[in-house]
Amino acid sequence: MSALDTDAVPHASSAASGGDPFIEQPVAYDAILLAGFGGPEGQDDVIPFLRNVTRGRGIPDERLEEVAHHYRHFGGVSPINGQNRALKTALEAELAARSIDLPVYWGNRNWAPYLEDAVAEAVAHGDTTLLAFATSAYSSFSSCRQYREDFARVLDGTEYDGVVTIDKIRPFYDHPGFVQSFVAGVHDAVAEMLAEGVPADAVQVLFSTHSIPATDAVRSGPRDVDWGEGGAYAAQHQAVSAWVMDRVAQLLPEASAVPWQLVYQSRSGPATQAWLEPDVCDVIGELAARGRQAVIVVPVGFMSDHMEVLWDLDTEAKEAAEGAGLRFARTPTPGVSPSFVAGIVDLIQERLEGRPAADRAHITDVGGAFDVCRPGCCENVRAGFKRAAAGIAP
Structure with missing residues (x-):
């Protein structure tokens, strides 16, 4: 889409109305x-x-x-x-x-x-x-x-x-300002578990985010990219989680032996509908059999401590850990x-x-973070495409 194609983007500023993926000219926002x-x-x-x-x-x-x-x-x-x-x-x-x-x-x-x-x-x-x-x-x-x-x-x-x-x-x-809180939280939680005598390979880090329908996940992000299973949504979370663990290991070398994985939470659809898995509480229930003694839950998909963090993690996930005989820690969200x-x-x-x-600052090369969303980006399969600002139709 060329910047010469005017009015390609509903309700956009003149700089963004042509549909270029990145707006590389100053805009005088009010x-x-x-x-x-x-x-x-x-x-x-x-x-x-x-x-x-x-x-x-x-x-x-x-x-x-x-x-x-x-x-x-x-x-x-x-x-x-x-x-x-x-x-x-x-x-x-x-x-x-x-x-x-x-x-x-x-x-x-x-x-x-x-x-x-x-x-x-x-x-x-x-x-x-x-x-x-x-x-x-x-x-x-x-x-x-x-x-x-x-x-x-x-x-x-x-x-x-x-x-x-x-x-x-x-x-x-993957902006450094967003990710830094997770690095600090994982570093501190792992260091505390190690100080309490838990072996590094007995500490499990679970990066948790909101589950979404699998059909939505595969359509997340621009459609002209092969994101793999889970679409851009899963790929972006995986990349951020991997970067956080790599950075923590640089700061705390013992953490390189700590296993981690991406998990999901807060699904709300009918049982007949496939949502992204595995569920955080299901995984916690399996950890003792894997030889784990402690679990650190990282709310990597969340910006602040809202209800899905306070209830699904601080209440349900913590109870699952207690039931499995595991030490439990939940790291902070970025908040303010x-x-x-x-x-x-x-x-x-x-x-x-x-x-x-x-x-522009970023810590992964996954991509998909456009100023103007691309055609067909992030389709809702159940409702179809509706008019959307800040992106090229549909």
Whole structure:
């Protein structure tokens, strides 16, 4: 796709509208749009929130209540909104420290404040050329394209159509700022296990991420690349996990003998539908038979300690480890660590200055992290292609 092919990308800035994969020219953005998933903030919010998450799938409230108990266990409050408030504050401080005069507007896909609210607030302040940072690092329908579809939904046929543009920061799975927290966490957890007398080959590291339907996984990332089983989603996680373990071994040579693997969690589909495996708790249940004495779970697919971390890992995975007689540790997510916040602003600066792709920070060579998503990227097999901002149709 040539930059001469105008209007190839819905709701894009003039620089991105031609569809080039990397925007290597400066763009004068008015503001940052922090796009979150959203979460309930009280017991009365839980079922309405879950209805939003599963909209269009016809799931009855009785089945939603099976998931609702995770939230109810924590008073009906998901930590994710509080974490995004903290991230917004941290981003504003880092932008100011670098003399970047851009406001940050925060909106969610599934709960207040909604993306619609954030766009309306931006327009009210005269900010119409927006650069979105979606709070998910990897390539897949749920972690990238669904955000882009929601950007288009908010603008299509509204008073903002043709007025507001929304570009999106590239998937940041292998940006050093994102990955550094995992290196530090694994290093410290392995060092502690070794100090407690656990042999290195008896410590198992499990890199955990959200499972997705296998049909979505194979369609994740650009379609013109052979990603192998699990598509770009699995390939990106595998590459990051391998890099983290290699880096830890450089810092702590004994860690080179520590085995590791990628596992999945939080599947929610019917038993008849194939999702990425193996499940983290299933693997933990097998570790004692492999001679393991301890397990370190690394939430490599997650940006902050939201419900899938607090419940699926800190509760269920920990209980599985206790049941198997294993020592258990869970490493931190990036959250609002200084390296991660600085990394986000680095990603913003890439687009402000039109930094050439060859000069952009990354720790793997897996690829797929485009400024403008490619045609057919991250298809949702069940729903088909919908209009999506920040990418070439379909």
